Amino acid sequence: MGKGGRSAPQDGAGTAKRGAAGRALLGRPITMEEVRQHTTPEDAWMVYQNKVYDVSGWHDHPGGHVIFTHAGDDATDIFAAFHPPSAYKTMEPYCIGDLDKASVERKPAAQRDFERAYRDLRGKLVVAGMFNSSKAYYVWKCSSNLAIWAAGCLCVILSDSFAVHMLGAFLLALFWQQCGWLAHDFLHHQVFKNRAYGDYAGIFWGNIAQGFSVGWWKNKHNTHHAVPNLHASSPDAHDGDPDIDTMPLLAWSLKMAAAAERSAAGRFFVEHQAVLYFPILLIARISWLLQSLSFCFDLAGGVWESKGSDDAKRNFPLRRAEQAGMVVHYAWFGALLATQLSVVEAVVFFLAAQMMCGFMLALVFGLGHNGMATYDADARPDFWKLQVTTTRNVSPNLFVDWFCGGLQYQVDHHLFPSIPRHNLPKVHAAVAAFCKENGVEYHEASMLAGTVEVLSHLKGVSTQFIGEFPAM
Numbered sequence: 001m002g003k004g005g006r007s008a009p010q011d012g013a014g015t016a017k018r019g020a021a022g023r024a025l026l027g028r029p030i031t032m033e034e035v036r037q038h039t040t041p042e043d044a045w046m047v048y049q050n051k052v053y054d055v056s057g058w059h060d061h062p063g064g065h066v067i068f069t070h071a072g073d074d075a076t077d078i079f080a081a082f083h084p085p086s087a088y089k090t091m092e093p094y095c096i097g098d099l100d101k102a103s104v105e106r107k108p109a110a111q112r113d114f115e116r117a118y119r120d121l122r123g124k125l126v127v128a129g130m131f132n133s134s135k136a137y138y139v140w141k142c143s144s145n146l147a148i149w150a151a152g153c154l155c156v157i158l159s160d161s162f163a164v165h166m167l168g169a170f171l172l173a174l175f176w177q178q179c180g181w182l183a184h185d186f187l188h189h190q191v192f193k194n195r196a197y198g199d200y201a202g203i204f205w206g207n208i209a210q211g212f213s214v215g216w217w218k219n220k221h222n223t224h225h226a227v228p229n230l231h232a233s234s235p236d237a238h239d240g241d242p243d244i245d246t247m248p249l250l251a252w253s254l255k256m257a258a259a260a261e262r263s264a265a266g267r268f269f270v271e272h273q274a275v276l277y278f279p280i281l282l283i284a285r286i287s288w289l290l291q292s293l294s295f296c297f298d299l300a301g302g303v304w305e306s307k308g309s310d311d312a313k314r315n316f317p318l319r320r321a322e323q324a325g326m327v328v329h330y331a332w333f334g335a336l337l338a339t340q341l342s343v344v345e346a347v348v349f350f351l352a353a354q355m356m357c358g359f360m361l362a363l364v365f366g367l368g369h370n371g372m373a374t375y376d377a378d379a380r381p382d383f384w385k386l387q388v389t390t391t392r393n394v395s396p397n398l399f400v401d402w403f404c405g406g407l408q409y410q411v412d413h414h415l416f417p418s419i420p421r422h423n424l425p426k427v428h429a430a431v432a433a434f435c436k437e438n439g440v441e442y443h444e445a446s447m448l449a450g451t452v453e454v455l456s457h458l459k460g461v462s463t464q465f466i467g468e469f470p471a472m
C-alpha cells in the first residue's frame with residue numbers, strides 16, 4: 001500500500017478498480033520532494049506532465065516491473081516512449097493530484113525549454129509518419145532471412161563434408177543473429193500497431209527460430225531502455241540497467257569493479273577483462289539460452305532469473321505460446337542435427353553455431369552502450385541526455401546496416417524505440433541537428449573504432465581498479 005493509503009489495483013490494465021478513490025485522495029498540490037520519497041515497488045509515486053500518479057504495488061502492470069524504475073521520479077518521457085495511445089486513457093485512476101507550481105518552476109527555464117523542444121520534436125516525427133512501418137520492407141527482411149536459414153539447413157542435409165557443415169553452422173549463426181534484430185523490431189511494436197501481432201511475430205523469430213524466450217528478453221530489454229547504463233541504487237532496488245549487470249565477469253565502471261576486490265577469481269576477471277572480452281562474448285548466447293529455458297519452464301529454481309521475472313511471467317499474455325515455441329525450436333533444430341550428423345559432429349555444430357551467433361550479437365550490443373557514460377541511479381540526467389550520453393551510434397554503410405539490424409542508429413532508437421528501423425536514417429538527421437543545436441554531445445564511431453573504444457574502456461577500468469585496490 002502506498003503512503004497515500006490506497007490499495008493496489010487488481011486488474012491487469014489497471015482501469016476501473018482504483019476509480020475515483022485515487023483521484024480524490026490528496027486534494028492538494030504535491031511537491032517533487034514528496035514524490036521523491038516514494039521510490040519502492042510497494043510505495044511508488046511518479047510524475048507525468050506535472051501530475052502525480054500512485055502506482056504502488058502494481059505488479060500486474062502490463063509492461064511489468066519496469067514501471068518501478070521511475071518510482072519517485074518524472075516518468076513523462078519514458079511513458080511516451082513505451083505506450084500506445086490507448087494506455088493514456090488508463091492513467092486517470094492512478095492520479096492523486098497535481099505537482100505544485102513551485103516544484104514545476106524550480107526547474108531552470110533553459111531546462112524546461114529543452115524538454116519542451118524534444119517533446120515537440122517527437123510530435124513532429126509522428127506527424128511526418130516516422131512511426132509508420134513499411135510492410136514491404138519487413139516482408140523482404142523476413143523472407144531474405146528465411147533464405148539464409150534454408151541455405152544453412154541445406155548445407156547440413158545435402159553434404160557429407162565437415163567443412164560444408166561448418167559453413168551451415170555459420171549460416172545458422174547469421175540467421176539467428178538476424179532473427180534477434182527482427183524479434184527486437186516486432187517486440188518494440190515497430191511493425192504492427194496491433195500489439196498482439198507484434199508479440200506473436202516476436203515468438204516466431206525469438207522462441208521458434210532461435211530458442212530465445214521473448215518474455216524474458218522483453219522484461220530485461222524494456223528495463224534497459226528505461227535506465228540505460230545506470231547502476232542500481234542498491235542490490236534490491238529496481239532502478240538499475242540489467243544489461244550492465246555483468247559482474248563477476250566484466251566491470252564497466254570502478255564502482256562495479258570494486259565488488260571484486262576481495263575475491264581472487266573476481267580480481268582475475270577484472271584485471272584481465274580487456275583480453276577476456278571476446279572469449280566471454282563467445283559463450284554469451286549459451287548463457288542466454290539457459291536463462292530463456294529457465295524463464296519459460298521455471299527451471300533451476302530461478303537461479304538465472306533477473307529482477308521482475310515473476311511479474312514478467314505473470315504479465316506476458318502469450319506464455320503458453322512461448323513455451324510451445326521453445327518446444328518447436330528444439331524439435332526442428334534437434335531433428336536437423338540428429339538425423340544428419342554423428343553425435344560428435346552434432347555437438348561441434350551446436351557449439352560452433354551458438355558461439356558464432358553469440359559473438360555477432362554481443363559485438364553489436366557492446367557497441368551500443370559499452371564504454372559510454374554510466375550513472376548512479378540517483379544522478380540520472382533528463383530522458384534525452386540520459387539516452388544520448390549512454391549510447392553510441394555506428395557509422396552506417398551497406399554491411400553495417402545489414403549486420404547491425406538498425407542498431408547502428410542506437411541513439412535514435414533509444415530515443416524513439418517504436419520507430420521502425422527503415423525510418424531511422426531520416427530520424428537520425430533530425431536528432432543529430434537537435435543535439436547540435438542544444439549542445440548535447442552524441443557519439444558515433446565506425447565498428448572497428450567503437451570496438452577499440454570498448455576494449456580501451458575495459459582496460460581503463462582494470463587500471464583504475466589495480467591502482468585503487470592493489471593486490472596484497
Ligand code: HEM
Pocket residue numbers: 013014046053055061062063064066067068069070075078079082083084086087090091094187188189195222226
Ligand atoms: C500511471 C502509469 C502507467 C500506466 C497507467 C501504464 C499503463 C500501461 C498499459 C495499459 C500498457 C499496455 C499497453 C498495450 O499494450 O496496449 C502498458 C504497457 C507498458 N508499460 Fe506502462 N503504464 C504506466 C507507467 C509506465 C512506466 C513509468 C513505464 C516505464 C518506466 C511503463 C512501461 C511499459 C512498458 C514497457 C509496457 C509494455 C509495452 C509493450 O507491450 O512492449 N509504464 N502500460
